[in-house]
Amino acid sequence: MPPIDDASRPRVAGSVDLTPRQRMAGDHLRMIHDHFRGQLAALTRAVGSLLDGSGDAGAVRAEVHALAPALSAQQVAGLCGQVCRFLTMHHGIEDRNLFPAVAVLEEYAPVVARLAEEHLVVHAHLERVDDLAVAVAADPTRADELLQAVSDLRADLESHFAYEEVEMTEPLGLLGLGV
Template sequence: MPPIDDATRPRVAGSVELEPRQRAAGAHLRMVHDHFRHQLETLTRAVEDLQEGAGGVEAVRAGVHELAPSLTAQQVAGLCGQVCRFLTMHHSIEDQNLFPAVATMDRYAPVAARLAEEHLVVHAHLERVDDLAVAVRADPGRVPELVVAVAELRADLESHFAYEETEMTEPLGLLGLGI
């Protein structure tokens, strides 16, 4: 899967001066993303530990699942789909509520459309990471694939977050939308 191409993203931020209260939704969005960033660090460490032989497949899968609230090792085994549900919930709120509202503002419509497209890329990454974490149980020789998949997930998700935080603060503030 090709990485998200930053050069093709529509850019409109910086054309409107927002009042501090109008920046609140953008700040809240950044806090939500910061939680995901922390969990991506956990996932990266788990994959690195697996590659070095210090961790196990369950640690990697736990890293994926910890994109939702922190879980104990006992809870992780049965919650393989939780990360997809949590991110899907976050992205569904944006896709169903925020982006359509933002798209009513012609200037920001291309940004909303692009962000919705990027959600599909992110979910494909998550599915690939989880599939590989399961596959590594049967074939430890696939650990290098998993390491690459996690690095690609992290790069695209962090890029997506940064773009969304930059480009969505203005329309969220102008429309008075919260997340």
């Protein structure tokens, strides 16, 4: 899967001066993303321990599955464990509630459309990481593939988060939307 292309993203941010109060929703979004960043760092450590021989594939998968609260099996059918559920929940809230609200501001509609497309890319990464965590349990020689999958996930997710944090702060503040 090709990486998310930053150069093709629509850009709107920087056109509005927000008050400190209006910036609070963007700050909250960044805090949520920082939580995910921490969880992804933990996942990377788990994969590293697998590669250096101090861990096993079960530990990697447990790290993936420990990243989110439990949801019903129906909500997560076909997705990759708890990390996928948590990100799915986060992105689902954005897709169903936040993005349609922001899209009423015409200039931000292309941004929310792009962010929704990127959610699909992120979820493909998550499924690949979970699939490889299972595969490595049966065949430890595939650990390098898992490391690459985690690296790819982190790169695209960080790019997505950074873009969203920049582009969504203004519309969230203008509309008085909480996250």
